[in-house]
Amino acid sequence: MPFRTLFDFRLPTCLVHGPGSISRLPEFLPAGQKTLIITDQGLRAVGVVDKVIGVLDAAGISYACFDEVLGNPPASCVQAAYRRYTREKCGSIVGLGGGSPMDVAKMVGVLASHGGQVEAYLGAGKVLKNLPPLVCIPTTYGTGSEVTPFAVLNNPKTKNKDPIISWKIAPLAGILDAELCVALPASVGGPTGMDALTHALESYTNLMATPITEGIALSAIGLVGRNLRLACANDHELEATGQMLIASAMAAMAFSQTRLGNVHAMSHAAGGQFEIHHGLANAIILPYVMEFNLQARLEKFAKLAGLLGVNTAGMSTRQAAEAAVEEVRQMNRDLGIPAKLGEAGVKAKAIASMAEVAMKSGNVAVNPRRTTLRDMEQLFAAAV
Numbered sequence: 001m002p003f004r005t006l007f008d009f010r011l012p013t014c015l016v017h018g019p020g021s022i023s024r025l026p027e028f029l030p031a032g033q034k035t036l037i038i039t040d041q042g043l044r045a046v047g048v049v050d051k052v053i054g055v056l057d058a059a060g061i062s063y064a065c066f067d068e069v070l071g072n073p074p075a076s077c078v079q080a081a082y083r084r085y086t087r088e089k090c091g092s093i094v095g096l097g098g099g100s101p102m103d104v105a106k107m108v109g110v111l112a113s114h115g116g117q118v119e120a121y122l123g124a125g126k127v128l129k130n131l132p133p134l135v136c137i138p139t140t141y142g143t144g145s146e147v148t149p150f151a152v153l154n155n156p157k158t159k160n161k162d163p164i165i166s167w168k169i170a171p172l173a174g175i176l177d178a179e180l181c182v183a184l185p186a187s188v189g190g191p192t193g194m195d196a197l198t199h200a201l202e203s204y205t206n207l208m209a210t211p212i213t214e215g216i217a218l219s220a221i222g223l224v225g226r227n228l229r230l231a232c233a234n235d236h237e238l239e240a241t242g243q244m245l246i247a248s249a250m251a252a253m254a255f256s257q258t259r260l261g262n263v264h265a266m267s268h269a270a271g272g273q274f275e276i277h278h279g280l281a282n283a284i285i286l287p288y289v290m291e292f293n294l295q296a297r298l299e300k301f302a303k304l305a306g307l308l309g310v311n312t313a314g315m316s317t318r319q320a321a322e323a324a325v326e327e328v329r330q331m332n333r334d335l336g337i338p339a340k341l342g343e344a345g346v347k348a349k350a351i352a353s354m355a356e357v358a359m360k361s362g363n364v365a366v367n368p369r370r371t372t373l374r375d376m377e378q379l380f381a382a383a384v
Contacts, residue, residue, distance in 0.1 A: 007208075007210045007257070008257075009210070009212050009213075009257055010149075010167055010170075010256075010257070011147065011253055011256075012167060012170045013146065013147045013170050013171050013172065013173060013174050014028075014172065014173045014174070015146070015147065015173070015174050015175075015176060015249060016173065016174070016175045016176065017175075017176040017177075017242070017245070017246060018176075018177070018178075018242070019177065019178050019179045019238060019242065020177065020179060021175050021176065021177045022051060022052060022055055022137065022175055022177045022179070022180060023055055024175060025052065025055050025056070025059075025094070025135060025137070025175060026055065026056065026059035026061055027173075028133060028135045028172055028173040029056075029061055029092050029094075029133060029135065030091060030092055030133055031061075033062075033090070033091030033092055034061075034062040034063060034064060034088055034089060034090045034091060034092075035056070035061060035062075035063050035064075035090060035091070035092040035093065035094055036063070036064050036065070036066060036081075036084060036085045036088060036090040036092075036093050036094070036108070037049065037052060037053070037063055037064070037065045037066070037067075037094045037096055038066050038069060038081055038093060038094065038095050038096065038097075038101050038104050038105040038108060039065065039066070039067050039069060039095075039096040039097050039101050040067060040068070040069045040070075040097050040098075040100065040101055041067050041068065043067070043096060043097050043101075043139060044065075044067045046183075048096070048139060048180050048181075049065065049067065049096065051180065052094065052096055052137070053065075063094075064084060064085075064088035064090060066080070066081045066084045066085075068080060068081075069081070069097065069100050069101045069104050070100065071100055071275070071277065072100065072154040072161065072271055072275055072278070073100050073103065073104050073153065073154060074153070074154045074155075074156070075117065075118050075119055075153060075155075077104060078104055078107045078108060078111070078118045078153070079111075079117070079118065081104055081105075081108045082107075082108045082111040082112065082118075085108055085111075085112060086112075090132075091132055091133075092132050092133040092134070092135075093105050093108055093109055093112075093131075093132060093133070093134045093135070094134075094135050094136075094137065095134065095135070095136040095137065095145070095146075095171070096136075096137045096139065097137075097138075097139050097140070098138070098139060098140040098142060098143065098188075098192065099140070099142060099143030099145050099152070099278065102136045102138065102143065102145035102146060102151075102171075103143075103145055103150075103151040103152050103153075104151075105134060105136060106131070106134065106136075106145070106151035106164070106169045106171070107121075107151050107153065107164065107169075109131035109132055109134050109169060110127055110131065110151075110164065110169060112131065112132050113129040113130060113131050113132065114127065114128075114129055118153060118164075119153070119155070121164050122153065122155070122162045122163065122164055123162075123163075123164070123165065124165040124166065125165075125166070126164070126166070127164060127166035127168045127169055128168070129168065130168060131168060131169060133172050134169075134171045134172055135171060135172060135173045135174070135175065136171040136173075136174050136175075137174070137175045137177065137180065138174070138176065138181075138245065138248065138249075139180050139181045139184070140181060140184060140188060140189070140192040140248075140279075141181075141184075141189060141192040141193040141195070141196050141228070141231070141244040141245065141247070141248045142191070142192030142193070142195035142196055142248060142278070142279045143192075143195065143248070143252065143278075144196065144199060144248045144249050144250075144251055144252020144253070144255075144256075145252070146171055146174030146175075146176075146249060146252070147170065147171070147174055147249055147252045147253055147256065148170065148252050148255075148256045149165060149166055149167045149168075149169055149170045149256055150163045150164065150165055150169075150256070151163065151164045151169055152164075152268075154271070154272060154275075155272065156272075158272070158357070159269070159272045159273050159353065159357055160268055160269055160272040160357050160360070160361075161268040161271050161272050161278070170256075174249065176242070176245040176246065176249060177245075178238050178239075178241040178242035178245060179238070181241060181245070182235060182236065182237065182238050182241045183235040184231075184232075184241070186232040186233075186335065186336065187336070189228075189231060189232040189244075189335075190228075190232050190283070190335030190336060190337055191277055191279035191280040191282075191283050191335075191337060192248075192279040193224060193228040193231065193232065193244055193247075193248075193279075193335070194228075194279060194282060194283035194286065194331065194332065194335065194337065195248075195278065195279035195282045195283070196220065196224055196244070196247050196248040196251045196252075197220075197221065197224045197228070197251070197286070197328075197331075198260075198263050198264070198282040198283070198286050199220075199248075199251035199252060199254070199255045199260065200217040200218075200220035200221045200224070200247070200250070200251035200254060200255075201217070201221060201286070201290075201304065202255065202260040202261040202263055202264065202363075203217045203251065203254035203255040203257075203258045203259075203260065204217035204218060204221065204254070204300060204304075205261070205293060205296075205297045205300050205301070205368050206258055206259065206260065206261045206366045206367060206368055207365075207366045207367070207368060208257070208258035208259055208366045209258055210257065210258070212257070213253075213254040213255075213257050213258050214254075216250050216251075216253050216254045217250075217251065217254040217255075218303070218307065219250055220247045220248075220250040220251040220254065221247075221251075221304060221307045221308070222307040223243050223244070223246060223247035223250070224244070224247045224251075224308075225307050225308040225309050226243070226309070227240040227243040227244050227247065228240075228244060228247075228331070228335070229331070229334055229335065231243075231244045232335060258366070259362060259363055259366050260363045260366070261289065261293070261363055261364075261366060261367040261368065262289045262292070262293070262358075262363065262364060262367045262371055262376070262379065263282055263285050263286050263289045264282065264361070264363045265358040265359070265361035265363040265364045265367075265376075266281070266285050266289070266354070266358050266376070266379065266380065266383070267281035267282045267285055268357075268358070268361060269354040269355075269357040269358040269361075270285075270341060270346050270354055272357065273346075273350055273353070273354060273357075274344075274345050274346045274347070274350070275345075276341070276344050276345060276346060277344075280337065280344055281341065281344070281346075283332055283335075283337045284332070284337065284338060284339065284340065284341050284344065284383060285341070285379075285383050286328055287325050287326075287328045287329045287332070288379055288382050288383045289367075289379060290324070290325045290328060291325055292369060292371075292375070292379060293367065293368050293369045294321055294322070294325065295369065296368040296369040297321075297368050298317050298318060298321045299317060299321075301320075301321035301322075301324045301325070302315075302317045302318075302320035302321045302324070304321075304324040305320045305321065305323045305324035305327060306320070308324060308327045308328070308331070309327065310323045310324065310327050340383065340384060341380075341383050341384045342384050346384055347384075348381070348384045351377055351380045351381055351384060352377060354380055355373060355376040355377040355379075355380055356373070358376050358380075359371075359373050359376055364376075
């Protein structure tokens with residue numbers, strides 16, 4: 001019998017997809033009000049911000065821009081963006097970039113409708129009002145924040161990446177325009193694409209999976225298996241890039257309903273202490289957690305192998321499941337992702353403290369295999 005037989009499925013965000021779909025942005029912004037573009041300096045430097053500004057100028061929509069979002073953003077970054085929002089008298093928000101700008105945009109929306117300090121809204125059930133109109137435009141493959149009810153804050157007090165959780169913060173619209181990220185560097189596209197794979201894989205295998213989320217997650221996994229390496233191969237694979245944006249959004253649709261598992265519990269703990277890129281941490285940790293979970297989900301892991309491109313003809317269920325783990329390792333190698341967290345700056349001396357933090361995550365409770373503190377320490381020891 002499934003872990004849960006009673007469930008709901010929510011998806012309040014309107015998704016727009018296709019090359020040039022950024023032209024649709026004005027449809028979702030209120031006329032006569034200034035919008036705040038929240039992004040980072042990297043996207044400003046490569047001209048992506050200018051493309052968005054061009055669309056707003058053509059539509060006669062006034063704007064201001066906050067381009068100081070940091071990776072793994074702390075509360076000070078959110079408060080600075082909110083000060084810009086209030087100073088410019090904005091009435092809507094555009095989150096442009098990877099997970100960090102989109103999450104900051106969500107948190108600015110929370111402060112715009114609720115006031116106070118962003119830390120007051122960490123956890124679930126604390127965002128009670130609707131946000132100003134919010135449109136998110138992903139320029140990487142990873143977080144799927146354009147469709148999720150989550151926004152993650154780097155919290156030095158807990159040494160973790162802590163979420164705001166509410167369907168009130170799901171964006172009004174998400175725009176998936178491959179032209180904005182077709183030239184994404186492989187050093188960014190690889191880890192963020194593996195982040196999308198992790199989202200789909202953990203959603204598919206965890207205790208909260210439902211028939212609806214399983215179907216969405218499986219489709220996302222297949223898209224990643226067929227398109228990620230090609231999308232990262234050069235600066236011109238527009239179709240593969242578009243397929244990866246769809247995969248990322250679908251994976252996020254799935255895990256928004258189910259949560260995740262040990263990989264994310266661990267990566268949030270590592271990111272909270274060492275500032276490691278979230279997608280990179282997930283990519284490195286994923287095969288270690290897959291090995292740990294294998295015995296709990298043999299048939300599901302065997303199915304994953306075929307979706308990732310493994311020829312499983314003649315293999316037993318266990319052999320196919322083990323092949324799925326090895327294929328994930330091969331994907332990491334092909335994408336230039338290191339095999340160990342230590343190569344990304346995580347120190348072995350922090351294993352005990354990271355394990356303690358990870359065990360506090362709600363994602364551990366839905367992991368398909370029961371996990372103890374000792375298990376978590378051993379997983380970190382293997383991955384570091």
